[in-house]
Structures are given as structure tokens and as C-alpha cells.
Amino acid sequence: MRRAAVALAALALAVSGCATPYQPPPVTEPTPEGALFTVPQEPSPTRDEPDCDPRYSLPPSAVRPRLDRLRVGVSQSTPRMSFRNPRTGEFEGFEIDLVREVAKALFGPRARQRVVFVTVPFSEGVRRLNDGTIDLFAQSMTTTCRRATEIAYSSNYLDTGQTMLVRAGSPYRRVEDLRGKRVCSGASTVSVDHVRQLGVGLVPVVAAVTSDCLLMLEQGQAEAVSSDENILIGLKEMSADTRLLPDTASPPGGGRCVWNIHPECSWFSDEPHGFAFRKGDTQLLRFTNHVLDEIRANGRWKAIHDTWLPDHPDKGPPPAHYLKNATAWPY
Known part of the structure; x- marks a missing residue:
């Protein structure tokens, strides 16, 4: 009986030594409800803009x-x-x-x-x-x-302007570094238009609300969130592992920085609220x-x-x- 027990124990050790360690199945992070990776061109809050002074x-x-x-x-x-x-x-x-x-x-x-x-x-x-x-x-x-x-x-x-939020450890320093990358904005916002109009090859995606873009950024479903700075500093507060892109103003943007007191303004649009x-x-x-x-x-x-x-x-x-x-x- 003792000899049989020893043999069984040896067999168990041999089997365990040959077995492949357990690997959990890959998990795909869920996309927030309402997110779109293909953004329609219309309707647009700035498309075919009538002539007026919105201020x-x-x-x-x-x-x-x-x-x-x-x-x-x-x-x-x-x-x-x-x-x-x-x-x-x-x-x-x-x-x-x-x-x-x-x-x-x-x-x-x-x-x-x-x-x-x-x-x-x-x-x-x-x-x-x-x-x-x-x-x-x-x-x-x-x-x-x-x-x-x-x-x-x-x-x-409130006077503000649009800029970008990225993961703190990402290599991005300038808006051009995001060429070919997904940039998330809130649905029906002018931010989506501005991302497309920058003309540097960004890929606009939208979430139902801008705060969902932060989740998509954290899950790797987008490489940046683009919105007005007053919104992004609040999102940054929610996630310590993010930072504002320091240089987004290099593309042309008209009078985007008239109302900004920072000597290195990173706004690429003018956003009166x-x-x-x-x-x-x-x-x-x-x-x-x-x-x-x-x-x-x-x-x-x-x-x-x-x-x-x-x-x-x-x-x-x-x-x-x-x-x-x-x-x-x-x-």
C-alpha cells in the first residue's frame, strides 16, 4: 500500500511538471456605450457656418x-x-x-x-x-x-480653447505626433470638427459624453482626448496617469490664444462659452x-x-x- 501511494505521488509530480501553466483567456475592454470609431461628417455645429459674431x-x-x-x-x-x-x-x-x-x-x-x-x-x-x-x-x-x-x-x-489630453507615459509631444492615431471627443461637440480640420491625419472618434473618452484613453481605445481645456483639466484630475499635450497650437488656428494668459498657449481653437x-x-x-x-x-x-x-x-x-x-x- 505504501509503495502504491509513493508511485501515485511521483506520477502526480511528473504530470504537474509537464503541464502548461494556466493562462487566463484574453479580455477585451468594453467600449463605452455610444462610442463611434467611424465618425459621420454631418451633422456638424460648424459646417457651413452662417455669418455672425457668436460672442x-x-x-x-x-x-x-x-x-x-x-x-x-x-x-x-x-x-x-x-x-x-x-x-x-x-x-x-x-x-x-x-x-x-x-x-x-x-x-x-x-x-x-x-x-x-x-x-x-x-x-x-x-x-x-x-x-x-x-x-x-x-x-x-x-x-x-x-x-x-x-x-x-x-x-x-468663459473664454477657453481646445487642446489634447494623453497618457502620461506616451511619447506624444506635438499634435503631429498623433498622425494616424485615434483622438476621442464628445458627440455633437465642435471638438470633433476641429480634430478633423487640423489637417495632420488624426483619426476622430466620438463617445456619448466626453468623460467616456477618458475611459477609452485609459483602455487604449484612443491615444488622446480632445476638448476644451476647462473640461480636460477636470478629466486630468480624475486620472493621475494623464497629461495635457504641451504643443498643440502649431497648426493654424486664427485668434485662438487671444484670451489665454499662458506664454506657451496650447489652444488650437477659440471657444467662447x-x-x-x-x-x-x-x-x-x-x-x-x-x-x-x-x-x-x-x-x-x-x-x-x-x-x-x-x-x-x-x-x-x-x-x-x-x-x-x-x-x-x-x-
Whole structure:
């Protein structure tokens, strides 16, 4: 019996020595829902751009519109700008605080109860405004003349520009280094157009929301994320293993760096941000412009900016530009 047991043990050792070590099956990282690796040319927020100056808005008015509540379309996943705090469940960020200033001017001490934040995908913002789901869209929207054919904008509340976020250990230093590589942007944003228009052979891909691009970057499904710097510094905060590309401004970009205080500006586009409204809702738009004028002047804009965007290289409160004709915008 003892001799048989020894023989069995020897056989087991021999078999184990010859066996191939276990190798787990390869796992493909899932692509975020809504991601597209083949990006259609249209619709485009900048394609066939009408002629206007998108920095202009209707003149301010202190006349308070009669509203029972203010429904605001926001993001819940754009750190620093508009996001839901996972600990408190509250919406926070630069745009959230600006909207709260508008709500305080509208409703006084009842403002917190009267403002309703509605999570709306960026790609649905215009539709949700025009179908009456929301009254105001606050989601880092660049004011463009093409969009102005469907909606109206407040005066500019932030000057920024588009740049690139890459993995910290990647070899990329200049935008040209990404030739032939996938660069991810959020669906329906002007960022997708700008990536294509750089003309250096980048491969644009899109995600349903820009924060999903960060996941695609981390999983190797894209080599860069391209969006406005105010958005990218928030994404960078979510992932320590990323960095902004130091040199993206070499391709031509017009007046892209007029509003940037950094001596080595890396923006390759000019992206004035405005709150969006239904075209006919001029009273709320003009009142919002009145509030924005007040907080530019009394230092409140700067305090909010210093809280959420202290490292964003803009020149400060954007100057307001208003049309003389108070009934038509922007033409």
C-alpha cells in the first residue's frame, strides 16, 4: 500500500511538471456605450457656418421673468464644470454656481428649491430646450453661428480653447505626433470638427459624453482626448496617469490664444462659452445677461472661477458684447 501511494505521488509530480501553466483567456475592454470609431461628417455645429459674431448677445434687462421654477440642463460627469458629487448627491461646479447666481436673482431665498437640475446628454441639449424639457442649457457649449440658427445664447461666461489630453507615459509631444492615431471627443461637440480640420491625419472618434473618452484613453481605445481645456483639466484630475499635450497650437488656428494668459498657449481653437436658451425666451436670456454683468462687476465671477478653475489660463471675466437690436440675435 505504501509503495502504491509513493508511485501515485511521483506520477502526480511528473504530470504537474509537464503541464502548461494556466493562462487566463484574453479580455477585451468594453467600449463605452455610444462610442463611434467611424465618425459621420454631418451633422456638424460648424459646417457651413452662417455669418455672425457668436460672442454677441441680446442686451441685459433687470426685468425679472415670471417663473415658478428654473429647469437647467446640465452634465453629471464633467468635473470642475458640472458634476454630481458622489458623496452628497448634489450638483457642483463652475457652471452650477453661475446658474445658482441666476436662480438667486430670480427667486431670492427660495432659489435652492426653485432651480431644478436635469441631466441631459450634450447631444440632446438643443432638442431638450426646444421641446420645453429645460429652460436653460449649461454644459460648456461653445457659441457658434450655426447653433444660433436653432437657439439663442447668453453673453460669454468663459473664454477657453481646445487642446489634447494623453497618457502620461506616451511619447506624444506635438499634435503631429498623433498622425494616424485615434483622438476621442464628445458627440455633437465642435471638438470633433476641429480634430478633423487640423489637417495632420488624426483619426476622430466620438463617445456619448466626453468623460467616456477618458475611459477609452485609459483602455487604449484612443491615444488622446480632445476638448476644451476647462473640461480636460477636470478629466486630468480624475486620472493621475494623464497629461495635457504641451504643443498643440502649431497648426493654424486664427485668434485662438487671444484670451489665454499662458506664454506657451496650447489652444488650437477659440471657444467662447454661453448659456443656451430657446430663441423666443428673450426675457430669461436678457435677465441672465443682467446677472452675468453684475457678477463680473462685483467680483463674484472671479470668486467662483478661483474655486473651480484656478489653473485655467483665461484672462478673467469675458467682456460682454451686446447687439443694439434687442429683438434679433445674432443676425
